[in-house]
Amino acid sequence: MLTISRELVDQIVAHARADHPDEACGVVAGRDGVPERFVRMENAERSPTFYRFDSMEHFRVWRDMDDRDEEPVVIYHSHTATEAYPSRTDVSYASEPFAHYVLYSTEFDQFRSFRIVDGVIEEEEVKILESNG
Amino acid sequence: MAIEVRIPTILRTYTDGAKAVDASGATLDELIGDLEARHPGLRARLVDEGKLRRFVNVYLNDEDVRFLGGLGTPVTDGDTVTVLPAVAGG
Numbered sequence: 001m002l003t004i005s006r007e008l009v010d011q012i013v014a015h016a017r018a019d020h021p022d023e024a025c026g027v028v029a030g031r032d033g034v035p036e037r038f039v040r041m042e043n044a045e046r047s048p049t050f051y052r053f054d055s056m057e058h059f060r061v062w063r064d065m066d067d068r069d070e071e072p073v074v075i076y077h078s079h080t081a082t083e084a085y086p087s088r089t090d091v092s093y094a095s096e097p098f099a100h101y102v103l104y105s106t107e108f109d110q111f112r113s114f115r116i117v118d119g120v121i122e123e124e125e126v127k128i129l130e131s132n133g
Numbered sequence: 134m135a136i137e138v139r140i141p142t143i144l145r146t147y148t149d150g151a152k153a154v155d156a157s158g159a160t161l162d163e164l165i166g167d168l169e170a171r172h173p174g175l176r177a178r179l180v181d182e183g184k185l186r187r188f189v190n191v192y193l194n195d196e197d198v199r200f201l202g203g204l205g206t207p208v209t210d211g212d213t214v215t216v217l218p219a220v221a222g223g
Contacts, residue, residue, distance in 0.1 A: 053221070
């Protein structure tokens with residue numbers, strides 16, 4: 001199960017909508033599996049059907065996480081014409097076995113989370129923590 | 134002295150779980166050859182048909198080796214090589 005704050009969900013959705021019709025992507029860094037720090041990434045492909053982190057930004061963000069003892073708790077990207085379900089390319093390039101792969105569909109307003117390990121997709125429940133502000 | 138190679142989570146099965154391992158060589162290609170001798174199977178995850186795999190990023194210190202010289206990039210003791218699988222999909 002992915003437990004994530006409403007604020008982080010809103011940031012992911014806002015990023016996806018801002019970059020629509022291109023796919024948006026990014027990371028939520030955190031510790032002990034708790035997503036905390038939103039990091040919006042460039043989609044180096046600037047494409048409606050593909051995304052890839054810019055290699056230098058990827059390096060800097062991963063090094064920052066290392067320095068802060070963080071991990072990529074969530075790796076998110078948007079689908080802009082299809083459902084929020086991992087595509088074949090999503091599965092073939094999934095390379096962070098401990099991350100929650102979050103997909104947001106701007107077309108269907110769906111926010112879903114998956115584990116992708118060794119080519120196997122497993123959907124998980126998403127629990128959104130509402131702020132009591 | 135040696136060259137430190139930082140291994141991403143997904144490839145640590147080849148390094149008994151180690152986050153970083155030492156290797157040596159005069160070029161990235163030689164370094165990967167030395168890595169392969171110590172950790173069999175790693176080379177094929179990094180190199181395909183004599184080129185770095187398209188969806189694996191390799192950095193020498195702070196630079197992507199694609200912008201340096203690919204597998205021919207010279208490396209020296211004290212350098213750090215970082216491997217990160219590309220984060221990509223469709």
